[in-house]
Structure formats: structure tokens, C-alpha cells
Amino acid sequence: MNRMAEDVSRVRMYTGPAIMYFINLTTLIALCLINMLQQDVKLTLIVISPLPILALTIYFLNINIHKRSTRVQALLSDLTTNAQESFSGIRVIKSYVQEKAILGFFRKSSEEYRKNAVGLAKMEAVYFPSMNLIIGLSTLITVLIGCQIVLHDTTKVGLIVEFVIYILLLIFPVSAIGWVASMTQRAAASQKRLNEFLQQEPAIQDKPATKPADLDGDILFEHVSFTYPNTGIKAIKDFNLRVKKGEKILILGKTGSGKSTVAHLLLRSFDPDKGNVYVKGVNIKDMPFNQLRHNISYVPQDVFLFSDSIANNISFGLSEKASQQRIEDAARSASIHNEILELQNGYETMVGERGVMLSGGQKQRVSIARALIKNPELMVFDDCLSAVDAKTENEIITHLNKFLSDKTAIIITHRIFTVFSFDQIIIIEDGEITERGTHESLMKQGGYYAELYRKQVTEAQ
Ligand SMILES: Nc1ncnc2c1ncn2[C@@H]1O[C@H](COP(=O)(O)OP(=O)(O)OP(=O)(O)O)[C@@H](O)[C@H]1O
Ligand SMILES: [Mg+2]
Numbered sequence: 001m002n003r004m005a006e007d008v009s010r011v012r013m014y015t016g017p018a019i020m021y022f023i024n025l026t027t028l029i030a031l032c033l034i035n036m037l038q039q040d041v042k043l044t045l046i047v048i049s050p051l052p053i054l055a056l057t058i059y060f061l062n063i064n065i066h067k068r069s070t071r072v073q074a075l076l077s078d079l080t081t082n083a084q085e086s087f088s089g090i091r092v093i094k095s096y097v098q099e100k101a102i103l104g105f106f107r108k109s110s111e112e113y114r115k116n117a118v119g120l121a122k123m124e125a126v127y128f129p130s131m132n133l134i135i136g137l138s139t140l141i142t143v144l145i146g147c148q149i150v151l152h153d154t155t156k157v158g159l160i161v162e163f164v165i166y167i168l169l170l171i172f173p174v175s176a177i178g179w180v181a182s183m184t185q186r187a188a189a190s191q192k193r194l195n196e197f198l199q200q201e202p203a204i205q206d207k208p209a210t211k212p213a214d215l216d217g218d219i220l221f222e223h224v225s226f227t228y229p230n231t232g233i234k235a236i237k238d239f240n241l242r243v244k245k246g247e248k249i250l251i252l253g254k255t256g257s258g259k260s261t262v263a264h265l266l267l268r269s270f271d272p273d274k275g276n277v278y279v280k281g282v283n284i285k286d287m288p289f290n291q292l293r294h295n296i297s298y299v300p301q302d303v304f305l306f307s308d309s310i311a312n313n314i315s316f317g318l319s320e321k322a323s324q325q326r327i328e329d330a331a332r333s334a335s336i337h338n339e340i341l342e343l344q345n346g347y348e349t350m351v352g353e354r355g356v357m358l359s360g361g362q363k364q365r366v367s368i369a370r371a372l373i374k375n376p377e378l379m380v381f382d383d384c385l386s387a388v389d390a391k392t393e394n395e396i397i398t399h400l401n402k403f404l405s406d407k408t409a410i411i412i413t414h415r416i417f418t419v420f421s422f423d424q425i426i427i428i429e430d431g432e433i434t435e436r437g438t439h440e441s442l443m444k445q446g447g448y449y450a451e452l453y454r455k456q457v458t459e460a461q
Pocket of ligand 2: 260301
């Protein structure tokens with residue numbers, strides 16, 4: 001954000017003041033020079049000779065000062081980020097006894113900042129005196145040479161005075177040349193960086209609506225493979241899944257097996273490398289984003305709450321204003337209503353940045369309520385009960401069971417929910433489906449699911 005603001009203001013300096021001064025100075029310089037040359041060519045050439053040096057000095061000093069000030073800015077930003085992080089992570093720093101190390105690091109970076117800032121100040125201290133020196137030099141040369149001419153020919157006094165005035169007139173536009181030139185150079189670099197943002201094409205393109213194809217099933221994954229482009233990790237390999245309207249699907253698997261990737265592909269956060277995903281008979285690549293995403297309610301694995309009231313966080317996805325009744329119903333279905341009422345300001349309680357005022361489990365349930373209030377036909381829950389205790393989990397699942405009775409749902413988890421009866425259970429391992437079936441058939445098969453069930457359910461009882 002800092003960079004963008006800085007780049008935009010540099011381009012603005014170019015399109016505004018720099019162009020204005022450029023027109024101003026070219027007109028003024030041209031008019032002065034024409035007049036001077038008409039009067040006395042030799043004298044003109046002598047008196048203007050220091051002026052190019054003035055322009056060049058200003059140009060180079062400006063570039064140098066700019067370079068240094070960019071470095072000082074960057075160091076300052078490092079320093080403040082470092083300080084901010086140390087404060088927000090103060091509990092971790094203290095519990096790992098790293099105060100000294102962090103302080104040492106802070107000292108080192110503030111020392112570096114100080115050195116660079118002093119360097120910049122020295123540079124700036126040289127800037128104005130050297131400019132004045134060159135300006136003074138031009139006037140001095142004019143007067144010296146003028147005196148010699150006047151000694152030979154006293155009628156030329158007027159000419160010398162005229163030339164001194166010309167020189168004084170020229171000084172500002174000539175110094176502006178250096179300034180405009182360095183400004184233009186900076187603006188060009190800034191515009192290049194801005195273009196990188198402006199010309200960025202989204203990897204996933206929105207499409208206008210097309211006619212639905214005739215496919216059996218509400219959600220269909222057909223030979224889907226996906227590799228994360230940044231890491232090259234093959235997260236999903238030849239994934240096939242058909243979910244009929246009203247079915248409840250459980251996706252189970254070890255951590256890092258590719259469960260969340262399935263949800264990302266369904267919501268088109270990424271496009272698969274191979275294969276296609278269909279929702280309600282339409283290839284999601286041919287479906288406008290808002291149609292797809294309005295149809296699916298998604299509870300992400302990482303809870304994100306906005307620093308706003310609980311009520312506004314719950315009604316976030318609705319385009320119209322939600323009634324209090326509707327918000328409370330959603331909160332009840334997510335088993336958080338009673339806890340919200342216990343808070344000082346109830347539904348109007350502000351949750352703080354990213355929801356810091358709530359516990360992990362409360363945040364998860366507010367996030368669930370936010371998905372439920374949309375009341376869509378398709379729901380995806382990604383490991384959304386990991387931070388609640390077994391009793392609350394059972395309570396939520398009982399509510400969800402009722403809520404989801406006429407809906408299609410995909411539930412992703414590490415744990416087995418016994419309260420729910422699933423139409424299909426899928427085990428993913430390294431991006432591949434290794435087991436699929438119903439609870440009964442998988443128990444008979446005696447694989448990963450049966451083992452997990454034995455560990456989590458039978459042994460717990
Ligand atoms: N944004 C990403 N960029 C690159 N690689 C990723 C990204 N997200 C996940 N991966 C990789 O893809 C693989 C599958 O990740 P995924 O998030 O689907 O696992 P998961 O089954 O949801 O795990 P968990 O149970 O821990 O949530 C992992 O190896 C992971 O490192
Ligand atoms: Mg995950």
C-alpha cells in the first residue's frame with residue numbers, strides 16, 4: 001500500500017508540476033537566450049557557461065538524495081514493522097526468553113537507520129549551498145566581464161545591467177531543468193511498477209452464464225487433478241466425486257492430504273489442471289463467479305472475522321439487511337446464541353481485529369453462523385469444529401443435522417461424527433481417494449476408516 005501511494009504521487013508530480021515547469025522553463029529560456037544573443041553573442045556564451053553545470057549538479061544531487069531517502073524510508077519501515085511485531089508477539093518472545101535477541105536486533109536496525117538518515121541529512125546540507133555557489137558564480141562572471149567591457153566602452157553599462165537581470169531570470173528555470181529531469185526519471189520507474197499491477201490479468205476469468213448441461217448430480221468432480229503453481233505440490237490426483245442433491249458427504253484424511261484443496265477447486269479459487277468440476281450441471285468454468293459463490297456457503301478452515309460487531313459479521317454475506325430474528329436463528333443453529341447473549345453488548349459486541357476478543361471456538365461458530373444465514377442449497381464445511389469441545393461439537397452437529405436435512409453438504413474433517421449419517425464417506429490420502437463408501441461398507445472393509453473409527457469412537461467410550 002505504501003509503495004502504491006508513493007508511486008502514484010510520483011507520477012502525479014510528473015503529470016502536474018513537472019510538465020508545467022517544463023513548459024515554463026523552455027519558454028523563458030528561449031526568450032531570454034534570443035534576446036541575449038541579439039545583444040552580444042560572445043558575452044552571452046561566457047555568462048551562461050556555468051548554467052549547464054548548475055542543471056547537471058542539481059540533477060545528480062537530486063538522484064542521489066532520492067536514492068538515499070528511499071533507503072531511509074525502507075529502513076524506517078523495517079524498523080517500525082519490527083517494533084510492531086515485537087509488541088504483538090510479546091507473549092511468544094517472553095515465553096521463549098528472546099527479549100535480549102529481539103532488543104539486539106532492534107538496536108542493530110535502528111543504528112543502521114541512524115547512519116543512513118545522517119548521510120541523507122549531510123547530502124541535503126550540501127545541496128543548497130552548492131546551488132547558491134554556482135548561481136553566485138554566474139552573476140560574478142557577468143559582473144567581472146561586464147566591468148572589463150565597460151572600462152573600454154562606457155556606453156555598454158546598460159547592456160551589463162540587462163545581462164545581470166537575464167542571468168537572474170534564467171537561474172530558476174535552469175535549476176528546474178535538473179529537477180524536472182530527475183522527476184521524469186522517477187515517474188517513469190514508478191509508472192512501470194504501477195503498470196505491473198494494472199496489467200495483471202486474473203488467473204481465473206469470470207464468464208457470462210451458459211445453459212446447464214444435462215448431468216446427474218449437484219456436484220461433480222470429473223478426473224480432476226491440481227498442482228499448486230507456486231510450490232509444485234500435486235495436491236489432487238484424478239479425483240472423481242458425484243454428489244447428488246440432498247446428499248451429505250464426509251471427506252476424511254490426514255493433514256496435508258488435499259481436503260481443503262477440494263473445497264478451493266469447488267469454489268473456483270483455483271482452476272484444475274486437468275478435468276472439470278460441475279455444479280448443478282454447469283461446468284463451473286462457464287458459470288459467473290457470483291452465481292457459483294451465491295449458491296455455495298463455505299465455512300473456511302481459517303476463521304476470518306472482520307473488526308466489526310458480531311451481528312454484522314454474521315450477516316456479512318447477505319446483500320439485504322438481515323433482521324435480528326434471522327441473525328439469532330443462524331447463531332442458534334451454530335450453538336453460539338447463548339454465549340453471545342452473555343457478552344456485555346450481546347450481538348453488538350465488537351470482536352476486535354480478526355476477532356481477537358472471542359475464543360477460538362467462538363470464532364469458529366460465528367463463522368459457521370455466517371455461512372448458515374445465507375441458507376443456500378450447497379454447503380461446504382472445512383474442518384470447522386476443530387476448536388470446540390466434544391459436547392459443543394455434538395450440540396452443533398445436532399443442530400446442523402436438522403438444518404442440513406434438505407441441503408447438499410460436504411463436510412471436511414479429521415474426526416468422525418457419529419451423530420450424522422453420511423451418504424458417502426471419502427478417505428483422501430496424498431490427493432487420491434483411497435476408500436469410499438458408506439459407514440457400514442467401510443467398517444466391513446477394515447481400512448483407514450475402520451481403524452480411525454476404532455481409535456476415535458470405540459476406544460473413547
Ligand atoms: N496455497 C497453497 N500453495 C501451495 N501449496 C499449498 C497451498 N495450500 C495447500 N498446499 C499444499 O497442498 C497440499 C494439500 O493441502 P490441503 O490444504 O488441501 O490439505 P488438507 O488435507 O486440507 O490438510 P489439513 O487437514 O491440515 O487442513 C499440502 O501438501 C500443502 O502443502
Ligand atoms: Mg485443510
